[in-house]
Every structure is written in C-alpha cells, then in structure tokens.
Amino acid sequence: MTLRQRYLKWRQANSVADAVALMPKAFVVRLDANIEQRNPSATIALLAISLARSDRLEAILDEAGSAAVQEELLRRVRSVLRENDYVAVASSDEVWVALTQLSSPAIADLAATNLIRTLEKPIPDCDPVVTVRPVIGVALCGHIGGSATRMLKAALGAQQEARAANRRYCVAATGTEIGELSRTVMVALQSALAQNRLSLVYQPKVDLQTGQVAGVEALVRWPADARSGWTPTLLVDTAEKYGMIGELTRFVLHTALREYVTVLAAAGVGILWVNLSASMLNEPGLPALLQQAANVWGVGCDQIGLEVTESTLLNDAELSIKTLHALAKLGFSLAIDDFGTGYSSLLYLRRFPLVELKIDKLFVEHMASSVVDAQIVRAVIDLAHNFKLKVVAEGAEDEATLAILRQMGCDQVQGYVYSRPLPADELARWVNRRTAPD
The missing domain is CATH 3.30.70.270 (Reverse transcriptase/Diguanylate cyclase domain)
Known part of the structure; x- marks a missing residue:
C-alpha cells in the first residue's frame, strides 16, 4: 500500500x-x-x-x-x-x-x-x-x-x-x-582542539569514466569518546558560533596535509579537498594562511582543492569573488558544495573562478525513483558543463544511480556505493586494492 x-x-x-x-x-x-x-x-x-x-x-x-x-x-x-x-x-x-x-x-x-x-x-x-x-x-x-x-x-x-x-x-x-548543552559542547571542542584529539576521515571522489580516484574530501570528526548523537555538523556549528572556526580550520588543514604527505599521496588519491566556512572566506588573510600551510608540508597549491557552500558564496558575493580569485591565482582548485540547495545565480557562477560543482545528495539519493530529482540532476550537469565545470554527484549509494549519472555525463561520484569516509591509512589500503592488478 x-x-x-x-x-x-x-x-x-x-x-x-x-x-x-x-x-x-x-x-x-x-x-x-x-x-x-x-x-x-x-x-x-x-x-x-x-x-x-x-x-x-x-x-x-x-x-x-x-x-x-x-x-x-x-x-x-x-x-x-x-x-x-x-x-x-x-x-x-x-x-x-x-x-x-x-x-x-x-x-x-x-x-x-x-x-x-x-x-x-x-x-x-x-x-x-x-x-x-x-x-x-x-x-x-x-x-x-x-x-x-x-x-x-x-x-x-x-x-x-x-x-x-x-x-x-x-x-x-x-x-x-548559553544553553547547557551548548556550553558542554563548546568546552568539549576547546578541550579536543587543545589536546589535538579531533580526527579526520576522507571520502574518495571517483571518476565515472576511468574508475580512478580523482580526489578525496577531508572531513573532521569528534573524538571516539564523544557523546552519542554529537554530529560533525554540531562540531562545525559550535566552532563557528563561539569563535573557534579559525583554529579548527588550521587543525583540519595541517592534519590533512600531514596525512596527505605521509599516507595518501603515495596511494595516488588525486587532489586533497578541504571545506571552508563562511567566516573563514571573509578573512582577508586566508590566501596567505593557505599558501603558508601548503609550503610547510611541501604540497603544491595545485594539489589542494577548497570547497565552499553555495549559500556561503552568495552571502557576500563581491567579497567572495575577490577572495576566490586570489586563491585561484595561487593555484588552488575551487568548488561549490551542495549546489542546488541555495539560490543560484548564473551571473555569480560565471564570475567565480570555479573548477567544479558538487550536486547535493538531497537530489542524488533517490533520482533512480524520482523523475523530478533526476531532472534536477540532469539540469545541473548540463549547466555546469556549459560553464566548462566538472560535476561531482554526492550521495550515490547503488549501481542504478551510477548508471544514470554515467548516462547523464556526470564526471565524478562521491558516495557509499564506492566507500564511506575512512581514516587515511584505511583509505590508502582501499585505493591500493582498487588499483592492484588482478
């Protein structure tokens, strides 16, 4: 029924x-x-x-x-x-x-x-x-x-x-x-940052045509002993709300670069992608901060990708354009995350120095059974390709969805159909198993 x-x-x-x-x-x-x-x-x-x-x-x-x-x-x-x-x-x-x-x-x-x-x-x-x-x-x-x-x-x-x-x-x-839970979360995050107890996991982005890993996205996680129900979103929101986002961003950036140099690069994972928050995008010293981190770990800026959400870009479009052009000039790859959930502007899309769009999983997860969601995904893919941008589909979980995305000409997929987010050493082993000869 x-x-x-x-x-x-x-x-x-x-x-x-x-x-x-x-x-x-x-x-x-x-x-x-x-x-x-x-x-x-x-x-x-x-x-x-x-x-x-x-x-x-x-x-x-x-x-x-x-x-x-x-x-x-x-x-x-x-x-x-x-x-x-x-x-x-x-x-x-x-x-x-x-x-x-x-x-x-x-x-x-x-x-x-x-x-x-x-x-x-x-x-x-x-x-x-x-x-x-x-x-x-x-x-x-x-x-x-x-x-x-x-x-x-x-x-x-x-x-x-x-x-x-x-x-x-x-x-x-x-x-x-401050609410009781907010205070508890804030103190827990302060302690985790001070004691270096946060961790990163990485989810691969797979090229649909070649099957090769084109990149990995770094995602921050609470310590293993954190309270049940504390999500990564709560972690990032708390950092934003209570002025710790700069410290959190530096932790993620340096940890990701360290694990990239010591573990991931040798496995051939492609570009390392890191998320940028709204407040960090408004920091005038952001380009220098990112370049300095890349120099410390000996990673070329062209091996680092930066993801920003669509709504973040449109909050202050002119400042976003200025910052992103400065980052692109240094060689960083730039992408819009969760595309389709905000209020997209073709004018801004033309002015941003982007290399890819990521379609939000909200549209991808059920496109095999939803004509409307499939039409949205196809429209975004066609739009991105008209702007010479690559398209990454998030949230693909089955072969039927992969087949549709491949038929639509989607470039890359990030989803459980390939792998859940994994610690660096586990991801490296996963990549090596895929590339090992039969």
Missing part, C-alpha cells in the same frame, strides 16, 4: 482537523498556560521548524499526495516527542513544537538534532520521492521570558539566523547566556 493509499484510508477513519495537530491560536493559548503553570526549576522550549522543500509539494503532487506527505512529516515529528509535548501546523512549510517540563535545556538541543535526522530522511512511498531540508529555531522560556508570543518571535528569529549561517538549527539566547 502506497503512502497516498494509507493516507486516504486514514482520512476515512479520522477527523483531519482534530487528529493532525493544534491550530496555531490554540497552540499559543496552551503554551501560555504551560508557561504560567511552569515549575521554576523546569524549562519549556518552542521549536519553529521550517520544512524547506515542502513548498514544492503542491506543484509536484496531487492534493491527496501532498496531504499524505504532510501527515507523514507530522508523524515523524510526533515520533520524537514525549507524551506531554504538542505540535501545531502554522503553514504548509512551518511546524511549531512545544517541549514542556524539560529537566534541562540540553534536551531541547537534542530534540532539534533528532528532529532534523528524522525529517530529512526521504519519503520514498511517493511519486516522485519527496525530501525536505528542515531548519529549526529554538527558544527557551528561561532565556526569553514568560510569553508564548515572545518565545515564538525568538524562535522564528533563531530560525532565520540558522538559515543565514547555513546551519541546521540555532538556539535563541540573550547576552552571554
């Missing part, structure tokens, strides 16, 4: 207005009552969740299919919540969640992380497959004050801040207030 059929059966047996969620006004009234009755030692959180791609549903699904998707998303939200928590549908692409009687503000951070993981999983029972990219703003009653309206405004503001910074969620706070 498809998702649409299950929804129609459910709709016959239920009152949609009563069963789906609270109306926004009723949500606010209930939240005000919870705030008034709150135990002073407890915390209440409001999460404003933007479903970034749900605004496409009406265009690609019929009415019943669109409603089925919305109900599935609500089911996923509820699966994360506790018995006394509740939810409201504010609009077709906005959901509000109230978390009541929290023993610690840290629970709100963990709830946001769990909601993101749950909501971003594709909904495959539709035609086409539907995916969303949630962005969450979090407001805590103890930080904001005793009013549902004030909490809602703060949560929506935090949501906008998260979107502007290309982060998955953001907690609204005043002055120097």
Whole structure:
C-alpha cells in the first residue's frame, strides 16, 4: 500500500482537523498556560521548524499526495516527542513544537538534532520521492521570558539566523547566556582542539569514466569518546558560533596535509579537498594562511582543492569573488558544495573562478525513483558543463544511480556505493586494492 493509499484510508477513519495537530491560536493559548503553570526549576522550549522543500509539494503532487506527505512529516515529528509535548501546523512549510517540563535545556538541543535526522530522511512511498531540508529555531522560556508570543518571535528569529549561517538549527539566547548543552559542547571542542584529539576521515571522489580516484574530501570528526548523537555538523556549528572556526580550520588543514604527505599521496588519491566556512572566506588573510600551510608540508597549491557552500558564496558575493580569485591565482582548485540547495545565480557562477560543482545528495539519493530529482540532476550537469565545470554527484549509494549519472555525463561520484569516509591509512589500503592488478 502506497503512502497516498494509507493516507486516504486514514482520512476515512479520522477527523483531519482534530487528529493532525493544534491550530496555531490554540497552540499559543496552551503554551501560555504551560508557561504560567511552569515549575521554576523546569524549562519549556518552542521549536519553529521550517520544512524547506515542502513548498514544492503542491506543484509536484496531487492534493491527496501532498496531504499524505504532510501527515507523514507530522508523524515523524510526533515520533520524537514525549507524551506531554504538542505540535501545531502554522503553514504548509512551518511546524511549531512545544517541549514542556524539560529537566534541562540540553534536551531541547537534542530534540532539534533528532528532529532534523528524522525529517530529512526521504519519503520514498511517493511519486516522485519527496525530501525536505528542515531548519529549526529554538527558544527557551528561561532565556526569553514568560510569553508564548515572545518565545515564538525568538524562535522564528533563531530560525532565520540558522538559515543565514547555513546551519541546521540555532538556539535563541540573550547576552552571554548559553544553553547547557551548548556550553558542554563548546568546552568539549576547546578541550579536543587543545589536546589535538579531533580526527579526520576522507571520502574518495571517483571518476565515472576511468574508475580512478580523482580526489578525496577531508572531513573532521569528534573524538571516539564523544557523546552519542554529537554530529560533525554540531562540531562545525559550535566552532563557528563561539569563535573557534579559525583554529579548527588550521587543525583540519595541517592534519590533512600531514596525512596527505605521509599516507595518501603515495596511494595516488588525486587532489586533497578541504571545506571552508563562511567566516573563514571573509578573512582577508586566508590566501596567505593557505599558501603558508601548503609550503610547510611541501604540497603544491595545485594539489589542494577548497570547497565552499553555495549559500556561503552568495552571502557576500563581491567579497567572495575577490577572495576566490586570489586563491585561484595561487593555484588552488575551487568548488561549490551542495549546489542546488541555495539560490543560484548564473551571473555569480560565471564570475567565480570555479573548477567544479558538487550536486547535493538531497537530489542524488533517490533520482533512480524520482523523475523530478533526476531532472534536477540532469539540469545541473548540463549547466555546469556549459560553464566548462566538472560535476561531482554526492550521495550515490547503488549501481542504478551510477548508471544514470554515467548516462547523464556526470564526471565524478562521491558516495557509499564506492566507500564511506575512512581514516587515511584505511583509505590508502582501499585505493591500493582498487588499483592492484588482478
């Protein structure tokens, strides 16, 4: 039974207005009552969740299919919540969640992380497959004050801040207030950096025509003893938020170059790719920093690639253009990561000195079963080739997807169909096994 059929059966047996969620006004009234009755030692959180791609549903699904998707998303939200928590549908692409009687503000951070993981999983029972990219703003009653309206405004503001910074969620706070989990994560990251306990893994980028490894992307990871649920995204977001991104970037750069020189280069992994954050791209001394690191390890700038997200480039396009041209002049290869998830500008694309685009895995993972996603991938490949750029598809997990990408003329693939991210020595062995004669 498809998702649409299950929804129609459910709709016959239920009152949609009563069963789906609270109306926004009723949500606010209930939240005000919870705030008034709150135990002073407890915390209440409001999460404003933007479903970034749900605004496409009406265009690609019929009415019943669109409603089925919305109900599935609500089911996923509820699966994360506790018995006394509740939810409201504010609009077709906005959901509000109230978390009541929290023993610690840290629970709100963990709830946001769990909601993101749950909501971003594709909904495959539709035609086409539907995916969303949630962005969450979090407001805590103890930080904001005793009013549902004030909490809602703060949560929506935090949501906008998260979107502007290309982060998955953001907690609204005043002055120097930091949530318990945020403080714990910040201290843990400071300690890990000071003790050199972070690590890197590398995911190969494979040329679809030759089967050779054309490059590897360096990805930072928490220490093995970090708390369960602490993601690499949380690591990078914390570094950005609390002024440690420069130190983190230097750690990643020097560690990656050291492992490239001592392990990876001999295996023939091609170009070493490193991610650049939004704030680092705005640093005037970035080109000199990168060249100095390359010189220290004896690696040519032409062996180093730098990835920046599309939204990062468009935050300050003129400054991005100036910085990227300076980096290109030094010989670094430049790529746009997660292409297609921001607001692409052909004018900017023409002005950036890029060598490749990476198609976000959001579009690649289910292109074999989604006509719409396949059309998007084909359009990006054709667009990139018109600009003389190579195309890397992220998130390919099966041979069917590889066959489609190959037929479309995609240049490289980065995904579990080839390899998960591996430590340097494991990746070198993986490459050597692929290149060893039979």
